[in-house]
Amino acid sequence: MGWLRKKKKKPTESEIVAIERGAKLLEDLIECCDGKSNPIKFFSADEIINATDSFSVYSNHMSGLDGYGFHGTEWYSGKNENHPKILVKKYRLNGKENMICRDIAVSSMVSGHKNFMKLVGCCLQSENLVIVYDDVKKHNKLDISKETWKRRMKIAEDIATAFAYLHTAFPRPFVYRTLALSNILLDEDGAAKLIDFKYCISIPQGETFVKVDIVAGTTFIN
Structure with a gap:
């Protein structure tokens, strides 16, 4: 009797996409922090x-x-069973997976700092990439028009602290590039949290600049 060979299950389209995205995410983690990021949970689409x-x-x-x-x-x-309150960010548009993988990679690195959102994980299987944050302390988008000058100064101090961390806490300094009010959340205690690192770039050790293909800049809002 001949040997019966079990056919390998052909990966689904969503599994193939997840593998490709996972490879890009790993590439970013290696570039940004030598692969030594905080743990990332990979959620299934279900x-x-x-x-x-x-x-x-x-x-x-x-x-x-x-x-x-x-x-x-x-x-x-x-x-879910492990997290009583989470905040899920779903990107509506496709075709920019590389940028979104950078957002996940940098988020994992800064996750333990008080002025960044705490990353729980991500979903690479979904048609639209998903990032999951801890939301035990409820977060809201910053509406600067409702804040007193004293509170505005505290928010500015929090964001400056976040920038200082990006610039000095890692072997490769990071440049944020896209500061806007829409990229700042406030938790229920009033602490400002910087989000959205898809345009963030790292500067190689020993260098003072890096060339980029995509122009991005700071948005000033009165």
Whole structure:
């Protein structure tokens, strides 16, 4: 009797996409921090669906946090068996996986600092890439018009502290490049958190600059 060979299961399209995205994420982690990032949990698409009640627009959608423009995002509250409160950022547009993988990689590095969101994990299987943050201390988008001058100074100090951390805490300094009010969240204690690192670049050790292909800059808002 001849040997029976078990056929290997052909990976699904979503699995192939997840593998390609995972390879890019690993490349960014190696470049940014020699692969020594904080632990990242990889959620399945089903886990994200369950956590957000199928991205419910009625009970889970956080419309006040949504981002618009070329790299639009939708935000959802959620929970699972290990995390009673999570904040899920879903990128609406495809085709920019490389930038979003950079967002995940840098987020994992700064996750332990008080002026950055605490990263829980990400989902690489979904059609639209998803990033998951801890939301035990509820977060809201900054509305600077509602803040007193004293509070504005505290927020500016928090963000300056975040920049100093990016510039000095790692072997390769990081340049943020896209400061805007939409990229600052406030937790329920009033602490400012910097988010969105897709345009963040690292400067190689011993160098003072790095060439980039995509122009990005600071957005000033009165």
